[in-house]
Amino acid sequence: MYGEPALPATLESLPYADPQAPKGGTIRFAEPGGFDSLKPWVLKGNAAWGVGVHVAEPLMLRSIDEPFTLYCLLCETVDTDPDRSWVEFTLRPEARFSDGTPVTAEDVIWSFQTLGTQGHPRYAGAWAKVARIAPVGARGIRIEFAEKDRELPLLMGMRPVLKQAQWEGKDFAASSLDPPIGSGAYVVDRVDPGRSISFRRNPDYWGRDLPLTRGLYNFDSIRYDYFADSNAMSQAFKAGEIDVWRELNGVKWATEYDFPAIASGAVVKEDIPHQRPSGIMGLVMNTRSPMFADWRVRQAMILAFNYRFINATLAGGSDPRIASYFSNSTLAMQPGPATGREAELLAPFAAGLPPGTIEGYALPQGSDRLLDRTALREAVGLLAEAGWTVGADGILRNADGAPFAPEILLNQSGSAMRAGSEVQQIVDIYVEALKPLGIAPRVTLLDSAQYIERTNRFAFDMTWYERGLSLSPGNEQALYWGIASADQEGSKNWMGVRSPAVDAMIAEAVNATDLDGHVAAVRALDRLLTAGRYVIPVSYPQVSRIAHAARLRHPQRLPIYGDWPGFLPEVWWSEPPAPAD
Incomplete structure (x- = not known):
């Protein structure tokens, strides 16, 4: 995205892969909930994890040892102009789908058009900026852009390429359990809908001899088993039915890993460091709900969330709190007022920004007791300013007499970063802390399918929210919190952000011509999101805390993103069993 690629055109392998890694063996993962589709590229259905990762390939492969750099995979060359107003890809002549048919320019063009018009909403934003896509010669594709956006050539390079012939005469937007045909290293092997899916390494994978893929895709089989919740997943791991477990609780990591497989050496623990931003995780407030339209109400809810007590009670205070969306990185907003270019970018919007955006905003410190009475008194004042007061019945109401009783929607299976039971514990403590304010939330627990359906259409007041962020934020930010995504079902803008300032910072970030300009725009965006008070963040x-079967290995050289898509299982392998005496 900025500067030059770190790796030369003559690279022998990715720096975090081992070209000598042995091939073979199986790796087994656990997933929560279930699935009813093998099409992760559409909104309908609950797709099985792994299909989009293992089966389909993009034109270019991302290196997770650089903030945002792509290298040719399906394509042989890529060309663009200094303004990045167009991009041309030339396909490798040897590129093949798993059925042996060649990957053609027509497949690429059809894939991009179909994903952009019938696929998941995450593809629509970039596609709307395409003015023209057409074949060039026998193996080329030229894409011209209708808007200035320096990230678009990279986004086109990351789009999955599907086989057009497989979907002719079918409704692409519909959910389906038909195994898709891709050009990736794996094919769908066995499917037990809702319960398990396995992928088999394709011995005829077209890209197996590319320098870019040396040391990747080492397992013969990758299996995902689905469980009702995280507790069942954890027990399956301890019983040896699963090979990998990511522990999200620091206290458990330190105190509860004494089960027999650890003692025998069959399972080992590893801490995998990383340099990526914290992202955002916690309880999100839906500003589409009239209860949360006012920033003062959202600040009151943040004040009532006594993070210090919750973190000490549930996690022993082992992990730091998320201070902003890009914490733990150079992209994070700095303490105090905005300065320099960052301040210049925010200045035109100053009159309409919540307090603290430009001056500086920090989360409340909290108390070591359940109730932070100082914070609660401040919350009462803010709620009164926003028109909410406690009546004689002890219930917080507005001027029309409507009670402040938000619904907190939870997924009983948990999330990628928090077990369902842990989220429930956090919410239970929070509900108790809200009682002195006259607030009695309704907590609704749903299965995964119901939860996805509700959150896709933003049918909640509050819910658990997680969004991982990269070292090179760009167009995906518009899907997370841009104005256009606020009413787009299936987007990640669960909080309903509608801010011209946010959209302007995203545009500035994707069009910055150097790293300093990009950092200034992202820091300004970080201020807008954090001071917008949309999420009550946790730690x-x-x-990354990974417990795994001792036979599983990875290179010593770790990428800057750490445990990130492209690391596990891509560069891992299974040690062959020792020969019998």
Whole structure:
């Protein structure tokens, strides 16, 4: 995205892969909930994890040892102009789908058009900026852009390429359990809908001899088993039915890993460091709900959330709190007032920004007791200013007499970063802390399918929210919190952000011509989101805690993103069993 690629055109392998890694063996993962689709590229259905990762390939492969750099995979060359107003890809002549048919320019063009018009909403934003896409010669594709956006050539390079012939005469937007045909290293092997899916390494994978893929895709089989919740997943791991477990609780990591497989050496623990931003995680407030339209109400809810007590009670205070969306990185907003270019970018919007955006905003410190009475008194004042007062019945109401009783929607299976039981514990403590304010939330627990359906259409007041962020934020930010995504079902803008300032900072970030300009725009964006008071943030782990079968290995050289898509299982392998005496 900025500067030059770190790796030369003559690279022998990715720096975090081992070209000598042995091939073979199986790796087994656990996933919460279930699935009813093998199409992760559309909104309908609950797709099985792994299909989009293992089966389909993009034109270019991302290196997770650089903030945002792509290298040619399906394509042989890529060309663009200094303004990045167009991009041309030339396909490798040897590129093949798993059925042996060649990957053609027509497949690429059809894939991009179909994803952009019938696929998941995450593809629509970039596609709307495409003015023209057409074949060039026998193996080329030229894409011209209708808007200035320096990230678009990279986004086109990351789009999955599907086989057009497989979907002819079918409704692409519909959910389906038909195994898709891709050009990736794996094919769908066995499917037990809702319960398990396995992928088999394709011995005829077209890209197996590319320098870029040396040391990747080492397992013969990758299996995902689905469980009702995180507790069942954890027990399956301890019983040896699963090979990998990511521990999200620092206290458990330190005190509860004494089960027999650890003692025998069959399972080992590893801390995987990383340099990526914290992202955002916690309880999100839906500003589409009239209860949360006012920033003062959202600040009151943040004040009532006594993070210090919750973190000490549930996690022993082991992990730091998320201070802003890009904490733990150079992209994070700095303490105090905005300065320099960052301040210049925010200045035109100053009159309409919540307090603290430009001057500086920090989360409340909290108390070591359940109730932070100082913070609650401040919350009462803010709620009164916003028109909410406690009546004689002890219930917080507005001028029309309507009670402040938000619904907190939870997924009983948990999330990628928090077990369902842990989220429930956090919410239970929070509900108790809200009682002195006259607030009695309704907590609704749903299965995964119901939860996805509700959150896709933003049918909640509050819910648990997680969004991982990269070292090179760009167009995806518009899907997370841009104006256009606020009413787009299936987007990640669960809080309903509608801010011209946010959209302007995203545009500035993707069109910056150097790293300093990009950092200034992202820091300004970080201020807008954090001071917007949309999420009540919790803690984040500064390392990934991975327990795994001792036979599983990875290179010593770790990428800057750490445990990130492209690391596990891509560069891992299984040690062959020792020969019998």
